[in-house]
Amino acid sequence: MIGEPLSRRCAAQLSSSARKTTNPRRLPQVWSASYASQAPDQVNTWPKGISLERQHARMIRPVPVVLSGAHDRLIRVNRTSLEVQGQSSADASYIPISGRWLRDNCGCNQCRNPETGQRQMNVFKGVVNCDIARIETSKGGALIHVTFGDEHQTTFTQEQLRLRSHSETHYKRHGIVQPTMWNAGISSDPPSVEFASVEKEGVGLLLQKIRVYGFCFVDGMPATPEATESLLTMIGPIRNTHYGGFYDFTSNLSSKDTAYTNESLEPHTDNTYFTEPTGLQALHLLSHTDGSGGQSSLVDGFGVAAQLYESDPKAYRFLSTYGVLGHASGNEGISIQPSHAVPVLSHHPRMGFLEQVRWNNADRAGIDGNFTAVEKWYSAAAKFDALISKPENQYVFQLQPGRPVIFDNWRCLHGRTAFTGKRRMCGGYINRDDFISKYRATNMTEEDIRASTVTG
Numbered sequence: 214m215i216g217e218p219l220s221r222r223c224a225a226q227l228s229s230s231a232r233k234t235t236n237p238r239r240l241p242q243v244w245s246a247s248y249a250s251q252a253p254d255q256v257n258t259w260p261k262g263i264s265l266e267r268q269h270a271r272m273i274r275p276v277p278v279v280l281s282g283a284h285d286r287l288i289r290v291n292r293t294s295l296e297v298q299g300q301s302s303a304d305a306s307y308i309p310i311s312g313r314w315l316r317d318n319c320g321c322n323q324c325r326n327p328e329t330g331q332r333q334m335n336v337f338k339g340v341v342n343c344d345i346a347r348i349e350t351s352k353g354g355a356l357i358h359v360t361f362g363d364e365h366q367t368t369f370t371q372e373q374l375r376l377r378s379h380s381e382t383h384y385k386r387h388g389i390v391q392p393t394m395w396n397a398g399i400s401s402d403p404p405s406v407e408f409a410s411v412e413k414e415g416v417g418l419l420l421q422k423i424r425v426y427g428f429c430f431v432d433g434m435p436a437t438p439e440a441t442e443s444l445l446t447m448i449g450p451i452r453n454t455h456y457g458g459f460y461d462f463t464s465n466l467s468s469k470d471t472a473y474t475n476e477s478l479e480p481h482t483d484n485t486y487f488t489e490p491t492g493l494q495a496l497h498l499l500s501h502t503d504g505s506g507g508q509s510s511l512v513d514g515f516g517v518a519a520q521l522y523e524s525d526p527k528a529y530r531f532l533s534t535y536g537v538l539g540h541a542s543g544n545e546g547i548s549i550q551p552s553h554a555v556p557v558l559s560h561h562p563r564m565g566f567l568e569q570v571r572w573n574n575a576d577r578a579g580i581d582g583n584f585t586a587v588e589k590w591y592s593a594a595a596k597f598d599a600l601i602s603k604p605e606n607q608y609v610f611q612l613q614p615g616r617p618v619i620f621d622n623w624r625c626l627h628g629r630t631a632f633t634g635k636r637r638m639c640g641g642y643i644n645r646d647d648f649i650s651k652y653r654a655t656n657m658t659e660e661d662i663r664a665s666t667v668t669g
């Protein structure tokens with residue numbers, strides 16, 4: 214896991230890499246080992262016989278670099294075998310594609326349910342013939358036809374085989390886009406969509422803007438809980454928690470959480486006490502009477518993380534290494550903690566980019582490290598806290614009836630100033646997987662979805 218502690222050798226490479234980074238436009242990168250098992254102050258050497266760089270290293274970085282086009286990996290077709298070129302255009306070696314993989318990924322109606330895409334045969338049982346009898350091509354080699362020993366036939370495109378392990382395929386699989394990072398200056402033109410267009414055309418543009426910016430307003434919406442709930446269900450099922458499902462509340466502490474008061478709230482992530490925090494959160498102010506205050510704020514967690522890396526790579530590494538626990542303990546009969554400690558900055562285990570910021574000082578419980586490591590974590594966390602508290606990093610705005618905001622809880626931190634009077638709020642949570650599923654369904658072609666979903 215990216216979040217596991219790093220070795221001293223890894224830390225030294227980080228320091229060396231940081232010193233060599235002289236181009237301010239170069240994307241920040243950090244070396245991280247995937248299965249070191251001890252903290253930096255407990256490890257003296259990397260295990261013998263293991264090449265850190267070649268086998269177990271990951272490049273972790275604040276944001277993904279989404280590139281169009283693929284490395285032109287060649288496919289070599291023989292009468293009874295298929296081979297694909299190595300990982301780079303300079304790699305002259307070819308890797309055989311096994312008959313079992315080809316049979317396992319057959320997309321015909323006999324092997325896969327045409328309605329659900331689910332596999333209907335099992336190559337592990339030993340009754341499915343995976344021996345390649347012959348291979349033929351058509352359309353100038355663009356289509357590759359494989360016949361197995363039992364005369365079963367399947368067809369692949371060259372592109373399917375070339376792009377199987379390409380980063381572009383992984384980005385499509387996870388709905389990754391190139392994010393636009395922002396600061397307080399986004400107040401001049403925050404992302405928004407018209408409710409009328411969402412009703413007419415669906416949530417595709419809304420979710421596309423959330424993927425790029427981390428949040429989006431919906432303008433011209435009826436200031437009612439019914440309309441808000443209907444909008445959320447267009448994206449996916451509303452997540453049910455110990456607070457309930459769709460929420461409609463005032464500041465009466467009906468649930469034991471400071472969100473249900475009129476107190477100020479520092480920028481934070483919701484649900485850090487869950488193993489998987491919610492993906493999206495919606496907030497809609499329905500009314501505010503007999504008082505003032507209650508300005509909302511959003512912070513781009515990805516942008517702040519990039520700032521931290523530029524200013525202090527070691528602090529970035531510590532917040533990417535040591536896990537933190539959260540807790541929900543205020544309501545009777547409720548004592549929730551995640552299944553394991555998770556770092557403030559979590560990176561994709563294969564692609565290496567930052568995919569989740571997880572910060573909630575109020576709900577924070579234990580820090581997973583010895584006292585030496587904990588003190589270093591405090592120093593790193595203080596620098597992160599200072600960055601999210603900078604006015605230039607906070608987009609401050611006043612929620613308005615008829616203009617809800619929906620934001621990515623894995624990226625944006627949200628807060629609120631104290632207020633007087635009575636406010637009525639509504640909104641809800643949507644799971645991360647449901648959010649990404651709907652984004653892919655509304656922003657990708659069926660061919661891209663199929664190619665990046667069911668092939669192994």
